[in-house]
Amino acid sequence: MPSSNNKKIEEARANARRLIEQGPKIFIGLFILTGAAYLSGSVYTRSYFSAFGASWVLEKVPIAIYFSQSWIPLLLILFFGYVATTNLTLIDGHGNLTTTTRFKISVAAVRHGPWGLVGLLGITLLLSSLEYVSAAIDLLLVAIPLLLFLSASTLELFVMRFGNNDRGIGLSRAYLSAAVIAAALYVVPAQLGTNWARLDRQDTSSLLTVYLRDDETTYKLLFASEERWYVFPIRYEGDEPPIKAVAATEVSFGPLQNDATTQSGAEALRGQ
Secondary structure (H helix, E strand, O other): OHHHHHHHHHHHHHHHHHHHHOHHHHHHHHHHHHHHHHHHHHHHHHHHHHHOOOHHHHHHOOHHHHHHOOOHHHHHHHHHHHHHHHHHHHOOOOOHHHHOHHHHHHHHHHHHHHHHHHHHHHHHHHHHHOOOHHHHHHHHHHHHHHHHHHHHHHHHHHHHHHHHOOOOOOOHHHHHHHHHHHHHHHHHHHHHHHHHHHHHOOOOOOOOEEEEOOOOOEEEEEEEEOOEEEEEEOOOOOOOOOOEEEEHHHEEOOOOOOOOOOOEHHHHHHHO
């Protein structure tokens, strides 16, 4: 038992030293991946607002609020950060992980995964062009875990190849996989933002229904930024709804009657 415990302690120390030694590479990699994550989030947000004909809204809000509209950056940063650090700590100096089932699965994923992802994105683009919005969104939600799994597998091959200097690991498919991943990091959020906006433009969407003072029209809340809220009428003509910027104090979640008893948007925010 003591020898077994000592061995585990030595392995833990060796992994810790390896992680420290690889620290600069990890930080550079995470910096690059963080940038890619935020770019994907930006693509999603811009595609969403563009589908409403309201890209101008993004020029009027702080960048922090801009990125808070998308969960994509946080998801990608957490995922890539986890994968990068765990792969570097698991790989020892002898390259024996290349014989494990996990590594063989990664190789198979890198070999066949890019074609599956390309096919899935192609079907999604076709469905989107034919206005099958719900089906396109469902396929995009399937594409996200496939994209993440392919990213993890590709990263593992790169880490194994350059971390252990194992010349037996070919990277031609890994480079192809990386190219497909880069394209998917744009296509997936762009299509997801566009198609989600198409759903939200409908009067049956899940967007909050709001009312304005001295206005009998019923509106949907597109975006709220501090004291300025952006709304559009539930029913409108044309493909893109007219977006109106109003003061939060003019907004209510129920019909206003004579300066009424319902809670305004500003009061709701303060109450939260």
